[in-house]
Amino acid sequence: MTTTSGPSAAIEALGLGKAFGAVKAVDGLDLSVPSGGVFALLGPNGAGKTTTIRIFATLTRPDVGIARVLGHDVTSEPPAVRAGICLTGQFATVGPSLTGTENLVLQGRLLGLTTRTAASRCGRRCAGWSPRARLSC
DSSP states (O other): OOOOOSTTEEEEEEEEEEEETTEEEEEEEEEEEETTSOOOOOOOTTSSHHHHHHHHTTSSOOSEEEEEETTEETTTOHHHHHHHOOOOOTTOOSOTTOOHHHHHHHHHHHTTOOHHHHHHHHHHHHTTSOHHHHHHO
16 A cells, blocks of 8 residues: 655555564555655554554564654664654543543643643644544544
8 A cells, every 4th residue: 555655755664564473463564654644554453553553663673674754764763763753552641531632732741842832733733623533633
């Protein structure tokens, strides 16, 4: 699957693969996601979604292929990759009462942004989303 290509890609994979014993969790993934957009990685249980995200977040090394985030190779430049991303789990929140937007602002604060800057960035990213999407992000 190819979404876009070129130097403006935020995430790229070329022939990406990862196996756990005889199980191929990721097998020959080709992917290019443009900067500045929203992208969803969907599939059934066992399709390799979590493994793929772990590779892009430098938490798991791929067995084969190339993975880049913001132009940085995940295996040879993990500090540069980590400096440019933030990863949070699906259920990671301080409490169930926080909205998706509030969780995004919280993540920004944890990364050292002021509340105003975090809220502004969140507002720009979520501006075109429906009210329901902004709440559930």
